[in-house]
Amino acid sequence: MKKYKIAVSAILIAGSSMAFTSCIGSFAMTNRVLSWNKQVGNKFVNELVFFAFWILPVYEVTSIADLLVINAIEFWSGTNPMTASTKVVDTDHGRYTIDCDGKGYIVTLASTGEQTRLEFIEDTQSWAFENAEGEMVPFMTFVDDSHVRMIKPDGDFMLVDLNEQGVMAYAAQGGMMPMAKR
Numbered sequence: 597m598k599k600y601k602i603a604v605s606a607i608l609i610a611g612s613s614m615a616f617t618s619c620i621g622s623f624a625m626t627n628r629v630l631s632w633n634k635q636v637g638n639k640f641v642n643e644l645v646f647f648a649f650w651i652l653p654v655y656e657v658t659s660i661a662d663l664l665v666i667n668a669i670e671f672w673s674g675t676n677p678m679t680a681s682t683k684v685v686d687t688d689h690g691r692y693t694i695d696c697d698g699k700g701y702i703v704t705l706a707s708t709g710e711q712t713r714l715e716f717i718e719d720t721q722s723w724a725f726e727n728a729e730g731e732m733v734p735f736m737t738f739v740d741d742s743h744v745r746m747i748k749p750d751g752d753f754m755l756v757d758l759n760e761q762g763v764m765a766y767a768a769q770g771g772m773m774p775m776a777k778r
């Protein structure tokens with residue numbers, strides 16, 4: 597009888613977590629496994645790994661984890677725990693750490709600790725940075741598949757072709773203004 601109650605409780609919890617989230621979700625864990633499989637080797641090796649992962653049941657486990665836990669967290673918190681990461685980039689201007697929190701990026705200059713937040717605004721299809729007052733300032737807006745509007749140092753926007761000539765023309769105009777410090 598006790599095992600029956602535990603099983604019924606588990607089913608009710610799993611069912612309610614799906615019912616109350618009403619979120620399809622991004623299935624980030626399952627997609628990461630699939631992406632990894634695509635990079636393993638040629639198409640024959642990929643196919644063998646694909647079948648092995650269904651038999652083992654890697655895909656079933658990641659799908660259930662996504663369905664019951666990760667997608668629910670993504671729905672309620674607004675961020676997917678699978679997308680959080682940190683990268684280090686070395687440039688001529690110094691070393692930067694880039695922290696992804698699932699909604700945007702925090703870029704930190706390692707030598708000074710200066711930070712800038714970059715975020716994609718879905719409604720306007722724009723990338724923006726956070727200025728000193730905490731406001732998000734758009735610096736690039738997607739117009740179509742081959743054009744963006746980029747901010748210039750004077751605050752105006754310039755239509756830029758997404759090709760080498762367009763980027764060079766933008767750079768010749770002075771490029772993007774420096775981002776604010778945090």
